[in-house]
Amino acid sequence: MSTFKAPKGTYDLIPPVSVKYLAVREAISAPLRNSGYGYIETPGFEDVGLFARGVGESTDIVSKEMYAFETKGGDQLALRPEGTASVLRAALEASLHKQGNLPVKLWYSGSYYRYERPQKGRYRHFSQVGAEAIGAEDPALDAELIILADQAYRSLGLRNFRILLNSLGDKECRPVYREALQNFLRGLDLDAETIRRAEINPLRVLDDKRVDVQKQLVGAPMLRDYLCDACKAYHEEVRALITAAGVAFEDDEKLVRGLDYYTRTTFEFVHDGLGSQSAVGGGGRYDGLSEMIGGPALPSVGWALGVDRTVLALEAEGVELDIPAATSVFAVALGDEARRVLFGKVTELRRAGIAADFSYGGKGLKGAMKDANRSGARFAVVAGERDLAEGVVQLKDMEAGEQTPVALADLVEVVKTRLA
Numbered sequence: 001m002s003t004f005k006a007p008k009g010t011y012d013l014i015p016p017v018s019v020k021y022l023a024v025r026e027a028i029s030a031p032l033r034n035s036g037y038g039y040i041e042t043p044g045f046e047d048v049g050l051f052a053r054g055v056g057e058s059t060d061i062v063s064k065e066m067y068a069f070e071t072k073g074g075d076q077l078a079l080r081p082e083g084t085a086s087v088l089r090a091a092l093e094a095s096l097h098k099q100g101n102l103p104v105k106l107w108y109s110g111s112y113y114r115y116e117r118p119q120k121g122r123y124r125h126f127s128q129v130g131a132e133a134i135g136a137e138d139p140a141l142d143a144e145l146i147i148l149a150d151q152a153y154r155s156l157g158l159r160n161f162r163i164l165l166n167s168l169g170d171k172e173c174r175p176v177y178r179e180a181l182q183n184f185l186r187g188l189d190l191d192a193e194t195i196r197r198a199e200i201n202p203l204r205v206l207d208d209k210r211v212d213v214q215k216q217l218v219g220a221p222m223l224r225d226y227l228c229d230a231c232k233a234y235h236e237e238v239r240a241l242i243t244a245a246g247v248a249f250e251d252d253e254k255l256v257r258g259l260d261y262y263t264r265t266t267f268e269f270v271h272d273g274l275g276s277q278s279a280v281g282g283g284g285r286y287d288g289l290s291e292m293i294g295g296p297a298l299p300s301v302g303w304a305l306g307v308d309r310t311v312l313a314l315e316a317e318g319v320e321l322d323i324p325a326a327t328s329v330f331a332v333a334l335g336d337e338a339r340r341v342l343f344g345k346v347t348e349l350r351r352a353g354i355a356a357d358f359s360y361g362g363k364g365l366k367g368a369m370k371d372a373n374r375s376g377a378r379f380a381v382v383a384g385e386r387d388l389a390e391g392v393v394q395l396k397d398m399e400a401g402e403q404t405p406v407a408l409a410d411l412v413e414v415v416k417t418r419l420a
């Protein structure tokens, strides 16, 4: 063991568990790739101002959790704590929104960084797959994203998740509600920090997890009662479209989410097997974000699903992903000449698209067969001097246990046929 360890709040993805993460990323992105979303990749760090403005100074993400630093050249940067601001920045920079093809639909997958108190399901480095539909105000787009996330989780075999849905109103009705809520909060007995939060971002007080705070919040004005007609109609349409798709959801009037930029539709995916880190994903509409970072008005909607917590949710439900063995054929050579010949055959198999591996390190038959077993390969190809003299290799079916000689020249074809 080296003297170094993974930094606090981080962990390594190593085989065999790492394949689960690949499978989850694949499963979450598949419905997006199938629905007109194009892949986007942005840098792991950005100008710190992008997040300060885009995510919001008053959010925990910016005020407490961001890895911000100054470069040797004097630039103020931050490791990205989330994906939306970067994706929108990149879309604006490339003028994707000016090409008459709105909405611009993008998906991404990557690492995110937040200086949090590490615990199960909460890390300082974690991974998300996300989607953004930029530049259109259309309830069908909000519905599409919720339906695709539901499809992604279901395709993985997840069942015990719930979709929480709310509307946060828009720039017409939200300020009126905000003031009503603030007036209510001013009459409560809250600690100094919560009082401060009530002044900067009162909606987030609704999200407070503490029981004593929640008790005081009984009777608080509810945003639902303040939504303007346009927001109400929009929300009803989103609900109707999701319902028509057979996707179950729960109306959650207290759902506000941590980011400042959300408007109208807001939603969260929660899993009941994860304890307090129950959110496996979340998202919503962010009609004002583009203008907040200096762009034109571009109403947009998106979500981000946490890969780490999705893997934990799968484990909590006892779902075993159906992941095929990485290797189909494992070659075991006995003697130098056989090594040369079989190494060549492995290359040939690989070029024919068959997953093949080789026993390295000059092991004896017993050790090499152990490797073959461990690889999960369906077939082992074994050859020694005597086989080569006869122009054959032994093809062993690792499931049935039976072994048959196959002419060297026919090996690739025979393996292909038997794998099919």
Ligand code: ATP
Residues within 6 Å of the ligand: 082, 114, 116, 121, 122, 123, 124, 125, 126, 127, 128, 257, 258, 277, 278, 279, 280, 281, 282, 283, 304, 305, 306, 307, 308, 309, 310
């Ligand atoms: P939470 O309320 O749990 O802090 P959040 O609202 O900060 O979540 P988002 O910013 O909406 O989370 O990120 C979307 C998803 O990314 C979350 O639902 C979660 O699955 C995942 N995620 C967020 N922060 C972390 C973290 N520190 N470690 C692991 N996964 C995370």
Ligand code: MG
Residues within 6 Å of the ligand: 258
């Ligand atoms: Mg958080």
